[in-house]
Amino acid sequence: MTTTSLARADVAAIERVDADRCAITVETRSGTFGFDCATSETLLYAGLAHGLTLPHECATGTCGTCRARVMSGDVEVAWEEAPGAAKLKRDKGDILLCQARALGDCVLRVPSDVAERPLRHQIPAPRPGVVGNLQQLTSDVVHFEIVLAEPMTFDAGQFVVIEAPGLEGGRAYSMVNYGRDLDRLELVVKRKPGGGFGDWINGPLASGANVKVFGPLGRATFHPDEGHDLLMIAGGSGIAGMMSILSRGVRERYFETRKAKVFFGVRTLADGFYLEDFARAIDAGGGNVEVTLALSHEDAGRLDHPDFPTVKLAHGFVHEIAGEAMAGAYDNVMAYIAGPPPMVDGAIRSLIIGGVGRSAIRYDKFG
Amino acid sequence: MSWTYLCDASEVAPNTLKLVDAKGVRIIVANYGSGFRAMPPICPHMEEPLDESGVIANCVLTCTKHLWAWNLATLEMDGAETEKPLKTYDLKEEDGRLLALVDQELTYDFDEEDDDDDDFFGKG
Ligand SMILES: Cc1cc2nc3c(=O)[nH]c(=O)nc-3n(C[C@H](O)[C@H](O)[C@H](O)COP(=O)(O)OP(=O)(O)OC[C@H]3O[C@@H](n4cnc5c(N)ncnc54)[C@H](O)[C@@H]3O)c2cc1C
Ligand code: FES
Ligand code: FES
Numbered sequence: 505m506t507t508t509s510l511a512r513a514d515v516a517a518i519e520r521v522d523a524d525r526c527a528i529t530v531e532t533r534s535g536t537f538g539f540d541c542a543t544s545e546t547l548l549y550a551g552l553a554h555g556l557t558l559p560h561e562c563a564t565g566t567c568g569t570c571r572a573r574v575m576s577g578d579v580e581v582a583w584e585e586a587p588g589a590a591k592l593k594r595d596k597g598d599i600l601l602c603q604a605r606a607l608g609d610c611v612l613r614v615p616s617d618v619a620e621r622p623l624r625h626q627i628p629a630p631r632p633g634v635v636g637n638l639q640q641l642t643s644d645v646v647h648f649e650i651v652l653a654e655p656m657t658f659d660a661g662q663f664v665v666i667e668a669p670g671l672e673g674g675r676a677y678s679m680v681n682y683g684r685d686l687d688r689l690e691l692v693v694k695r696k697p698g699g700g701f702g703d704w705i706n707g708p709l710a711s712g713a714n715v716k717v718f719g720p721l722g723r724a725t726f727h728p729d730e731g732h733d734l735l736m737i738a739g740g741s742g743i744a745g746m747m748s749i750l751s752r753g754v755r756e757r758y759f760e761t762r763k764a765k766v767f768f769g770v771r772t773l774a775d776g777f778y779l780e781d782f783a784r785a786i787d788a789g790g791g792n793v794e795v796t797l798a799l800s801h802e803d804a805g806r807l808d809h810p811d812f813p814t815v816k817l818a819h820g821f822v823h824e825i826a827g828e829a830m831a832g833a834y835d836n837v838m839a840y841i842a843g844p845p846p847m848v849d850g851a852i853r854s855l856i857i858g859g860v861g862r863s864a865i866r867y868d869k870f871g
Numbered sequence: 872m873s874w875t876y877l878c879d880a881s882e883v884a885p886n887t888l889k890l891v892d893a894k895g896v897r898i899i900v901a902n903y904g905s906g907f908r909a910m911p912p913i914c915p916h917m918e919e920p921l922d923e924s925g926v927i928a929n930c931v932l933t934c935t936k937h938l939w940a941w942n943l944a945t946l947e948m949d950g951a952e953t954e955k956p957l958k959t960y961d962l963k964e965e966d967g968r969l970l971a972l973v974d975q976e977l978t979y980d981f982d983e984e985d986d987d988d989d990d991f992f993g994k995g
Contacts, residue, residue, distance in 0.1 A: 533954065561937075568917055569937065591918055616954060852935040853926045857886075862938045862950050 526606040530556070531575070532618040541606050545630070547572070547579070548601035549718050555627045559616040563602050563665050563721055564676050565589070566871055570601040577610030583673055603673075624727070626657050628719050633689070635668075635713045638705070641777040644695040645741070646705055647680075650717060655685040660726040660748035661840065663868065664689060664719030668704050674718065675701040678744035678842065678868065682752055689717070692777075694741035724840055724866035728756055732838035732864070734764040737826045737851045739843025742870060743768050746840060747778060750785045750793075759789040765830070766795040769822025769847065772802040779812045786814045796829070798822040823847055827854030834860045841867040874963070874970040877909060881967060888932075890922040896976045898960065900969060903930045903943035909962045909971040914939065915955040915979045932957070955979065 525540045528547065541550035548570050551558045560570040565586030574597040583589075583603045592598040601614075621627070633650040641647055650666070660682035665674035680690040695702035704710055726734070726749040734753065736746040746766060753759050764785075770776050782795040796816040797809060809815040818825045822843075830837075839860060841851045848869045855865055875893045883889045883902040890899055890912055897912040899922050914921050914934045924934045931949050933940040940949040941957040948956055958979070961972040 571917075849924065849935045852933075852938070856926050856928050856933050856935070859928065862933060862940060862952070865938065 526577075527609045528606060529609075529611045530558070530572075530618065531611070531613045532616060533614075534617040534619070537618065537620065543605055543607060545605065546582070546602055547599075547604050547606060547610075547612070549628070549630065550606075551601065552628050552721075553630070555621045557619045557622055558601060558614060559618070560602060560721075561869065562588070562676055562871075563718075564674050565600060565603045567869065568592075568600065571598055571615075572601050573598050573613045573615075575611040575613055578607040579604045579610060580607055625659060625662070625723065625725065626720055628721055629656075630716060630718050631656060633715050633717045635705075635710050635715055638711055641692070642775055644702075645692060645775075645777050646695070647690070647692050648705060648710070650689040650691065650715060652687045652689065652717065655687045656689070656717075656720060657684045657686070658682060658720035660752040661724045661745045661866070661868075662720040662722040662748075663745065664691075664717045664721065666691075666701070667716040667718075668701060669709070669713055669715070671700045671704060674716075676721070676870075678722070678741075678748075679720075680744050680747045680751075682748040692741055692744045722868060724842065724868050726752055726838075726840070728752070728758050730838065731762065731836075733762050733836055735826070735830060735834075735837045735839040736764065736766045737769075737823060737839065737841045737843075737847075738767070739769040739822055739847040740870075742841075742843030742847075742868070743778060745842055745868065747781060749840060750781070753793075754785050754788045759785075759792040761792075763792045764789065764794070765826075766793075767798055767822050767826040767829070768795065769798045769800060769825075769843065771800055773797075773799060773804050773809075773817075776809070776815075779809065779815060782815050783812045796825065798825045821847070821850070823851035823854055826851060827858065831858060834858050834864075837864060839865050841865065843870055845869040845871045873973065875973045877962075877969045877971050879967055880907065880964055880969050883907065883969075886927040888922045888925050888927065890920075893971060893973055896973050898971060898973070899925075901925075901927060901932060901943055903927050903932070905930065905944065907962055907964065907969055908943050908946075909960040909969070910957055911977045911979070913979070915957060918979070 528541050530537050539554035561567045566588050568588035586603050632653045637649040639647040663676050663678040667674045677691045738746050776797050786793045798818045803819040804817050841848050848867050877891045883900050885902050885904045888901050899910050899912050901908045916939045919936045924936050930944045939953040942949050958977045
């Protein structure tokens with residue numbers, strides 16, 4: 505008797521779960537794949553969590569890279585005004601996978617090559633976490649941490665998408681740390697005037713708040729076995745991922761044999777942060793690590809930082825300063841670029857003109 | 872079929888792109904050092920304006936948006952991330968004038984009405 509009723513309860517539970525999950529079929533240039541998706545998760549996250557390398561960059565509705573066409577089935581679009589959706593052919597059923605949820609079984613088409621598993625990176629997953637250890641680094645830059653309910657393994661250079669209570673949609677933030685089975689993410693936010701997350705993290709509700717984290721994401725990652733010299737060009741908070749790359753390099757004594765050149769763009773001297781960390785990395789690098797703080801809106805009238813003299817100063821846009829300093833010195837370089845899209849595009853342009861191959865360029869656009 | 876004047880060859884410096892209006896059709900003229908190409912004004916990937924996002928080095932045109940690239944001498948796709956070929960107009964140079972055979976405006980298939988599977992996947 506007892507056994508029977510338990511079995512019935514199990515069946516009921518399974519049926520309930522199944523009713524919430526939709527079977528998704530994706531036709532791609534490299535074959536047809538299937539995964540299932542809860543009605544509460546976006547198609548992109550469900551597919552990525554299944555291991556599929558669906559095309560994406562920002563994972564948050566701005567870049568448009570994750571477009572797909574709905575061939576059959578119903579989907580719900582969370583953020584109609586997403587900037588990345590501006591060019592979609594909506595009348596043909598085109599959607600952004602990162603902004604759409606399935607309402608039932610669906611067949612989708614994705615105009616790209618897709619693999620069944622990421623080659624090098626971890627398969628991302630959703631995890632709950634709690635925000636803490638907030639620290640103001642400059643007038644508009646805040647360091648914060650998230651303690652995860654389940655540990656996460658991620659490479660130097662990766663990012664996560666964070667959903668905060670009361671805010672529509674997720675925001676992408678790059679980790680300043682890296683490692684295996686970590687239960688703590690270190691992150692940094694540069695406040696954008698009027699920005700939802702920036703206002704929230706600077707407000708009274710952030711400390712101790714429960715958030716949802718999806719990740720790890722991103723392919724602009726550092727792998728010491730590749731054996732390159734490193735060039736890092738970052739605008740503003742784009743420095744976050746570079747800090748994890750630098751700290752891995754220092755910890756693994758990578759800079760005993762390889763060089764790193766960091767170009768960090770901020771507006772004025774007062775906007776610089778992580779200067780102590782840079783000074784330590786320069787020290788540890790024994791001449792192989794160079795850091796230049798590029799000031800776009802101030803000429804400090806000197807070539808070294810007044811408080812951290814091993815950090816160099818320059819006046820101008822960071823991608824132009826990096827381009828001038830690196831001209832002719834790109835041999836065996838792997839370039840990492842992160843920051844606002846115009847800065848990243850400008851940096852890519854000067855690298856390509858400088859003869860850097862595309863496979864030696866890894867970037868994240870923060871917009 | 873008609874050969875349409877684009878611009879003078881001297882107006883497009885080596886390794887640059889120029890957007891021209893050829894009797895109402897917007898065309899990009901690219902000088903890759905050892906020759907010229909004429910093409911639609913957008914990137915085949917996500918329709919970015921190629922005259923702004925494109926950069927030419929060593930005969931290769933790269934779009935800085937997501938690094939798709941094409942060899943302008945051979946018109947081959949360059950690198951694994953590039954998933955669609957570049958379309959071009961036939962082009963000739965006469966007395967320093969660049970002319971293209973503009974029969975009808977070239978577009979990319981993602982855009983077209985009645986597109987079938989192959990069109991969507993960019994193989995058509
Ligand atoms: C790969 C990547 C890494 C990044 N790393 C960092 C970092 O380390 N540090 C940092 O400071 N910034 C980073 N950014 C930028 C960051 O994600 C935010 O865009 C920025 O902090 C501004 O957020 P906000 O909420 O203050 O501004 P808002 O203008 O409120 O929101 C900005 C973004 O939030 C999302 N969004 C807004 N409204 C909605 C909605 N209704 N529905 C769904 N989504 C919505 C969109 O993606 C939008 O672009 C990164 C961006 C990317 C793409
Ligand atoms: S990945 Fe969906 S818009 Fe960028
Ligand atoms: S728009 Fe040109 S490569 Fe993506």
